[in-house]
Amino acid sequence: MRKTVQSLIKLGERYKDIINNILDLIVEVGAKGKFIFLSPQVYDIFGFRPEELIGLRVYEFIHREYLSYFKEAFDKALKLGDPLIVELKLLHKKGHYVSISMKGRVVNHNSNIKIICVLSDITEHKKVEQKSHNIPEEIREGYYTAGLKGNFTFVNDYFCKIIGYTRKELLGKNYCLIFDEKSSKKLFKLFNQISKSGITPPHTNFAKLLTSKGKQVFLEGIIDLIYDSDGTKIGFYGFVRDVTEKVIAEQKLKDSEKKYRKLLENMMVGYNEADFKGNYTFVNDYFCKTIGYSKEELLGKNYRIVFDEKSSKEIFRLFNQVHKTGIPVPHSNFAKMTTNKGKQLFLEGLIDLKYDSEGNKVGFFGLIRDITDRKEAEQKLEESEKKYRKLLEDMNEGYYTLDLKGTY
CATH class of the missing domain: 3.30.450.20 (PAS domain)
Known part of the structure; x- marks a missing residue:
């Protein structure tokens, strides 16, 4: 019995060492959203001591932009037992917000329901992500991202300019909204092909569309897959270029060549x-x-x-x-x-x-x-002249020719 107690003490100390020395924060939150336990890393990430937060509700520290989203995920985890996986911003003691990733599970211990979570500071990751979102805004090509069903999740300004729709009109909507039936079928085929093979096709004139203002636009671009950090396919991204002028010029050239060929034929x-x-x-x-x-x-x-x-x-x-x-x-x-x-x-x-x-x-x-x-006519004439000259040369009478002035 004594050995068992000592083993448990050692095991407890070992887990305590692990909890105190990992970089991520471990948190226990009760069913009513109150902090039950916070590991010491809370000070490094948020500037609070654990004792300052225990008993307070987590909702008080969540940025209002993420509040309803978190409540929905939290309630769903409690009711259905689903994992709690969210990204949000929590308040730092100095008044600014910290971007964090929260991953947790519901634990039911003697009818005492709580969620044990691991919180990771993803501030730097978000900064990099923000920069990567700014890059598409700065490039002179249309850039978009879409879910696996083809609904737009991001579009840059240049994409909106080319397509002739606002960002508000596009986000959450399906690509079929803006492309004609033929182009939509072609895009569906491309999306499926890329999703199955993972191979990106080269730049191609893949779509013709009518803008919201009725303007016909021809697009050239690429489509590729987006993966999450675990390597799971989560959507598509693409670059598009307006090649309307080029296509129209090529069509005019074809028409011109057609007329030219017809002329040459006849x-x-x-x-x-x-x-x-x-x-x-x-x-x-x-x-x-x-x-x-x-x-x-x-x-x-x-x-x-x-x-x-x-x-x-x-x-x-x-x-x-x-x-x-x-x-x-x-x-x-x-x-x-x-x-x-x-x-x-x-x-x-x-x-x-x-x-x-x-x-x-x-x-x-x-x-x-x-x-x-x-x-042949010239040759015959030449031969005839030769014969004529020879005939004249061989005749026994004098022969002469005069011009109109009487000159020989």
Whole structure:
């Protein structure tokens, strides 16, 4: 019996040492909210001695902003036996408030109900958190956080500016409020994909929305997961950028290209585009008609499949010349060509560099006209003149020609 008592005394002293030397504060609060016990750390954190607080109600020290929230959590813990886990601000003896994390459980000892809690000073943590909240306010991108169900929990000013809604209109509301049906479904799919895989997709044009003022906005951004200190997924955060002007400009460019392509398709001149390796990327109908190949036979293929070896070397020389000098080959009778189908062509045309929207060289474009008939006619005329000259040279009579002034 004596040994048991001594063991209990030693155990008590051991627990007392632990309680007195840990950094966190241990508190016992009765069912009516009164302090029953406070460990010595209360002085380090709040400036009070334990005896100054015992018998007083905890509610008297809670910042009014957190009072109803704490009462609700406290009552729920007593009634349902749920753990009491809250963050709030408690009064310091000097009059300022200290941010604390409170975690506790209900203990029922001989019908004496109380909650034993551990209080941690999280003032520095809150300062860091506040700074991290200020960062999104300062960046020139929309920033938001949302719960796992997609309800907004934080939005910065720039997000509100882009979206066209106030912070009050957004907080607590679901993202479906601001996005159209198609974009909402796309976002739902993204949220689920990220939640399941934990992998963040790259920047993407993921949404189109109508603002509260009826303005159509296109957004580009990223979405990622938010985790708590235990590594549990608790929501999402994202950055968004307004890319409306870019999307509209791209659409106008597409429309312009469509009209341009239509014009090229219908022009009575052969038109083609090729990359730097000489592979066809675009050919119009007249080019196909001239060369004698279909679009299917040409697109993605090299010009060498069309022309014989000698003609291919000539085209290669011209491509290199244009690429090095940046000077187009003007309209000229630049090639007598034989197609791989044995057809001999005389072509007149132009070769020049093709540039992208940022001014980078991306390939070549060319215009060609089939002048075979003209060249053959010229050749026949030349041959006819030769025969005529020979005939005149061989005749046995004198022959002369005069101009209108009578000059030989």
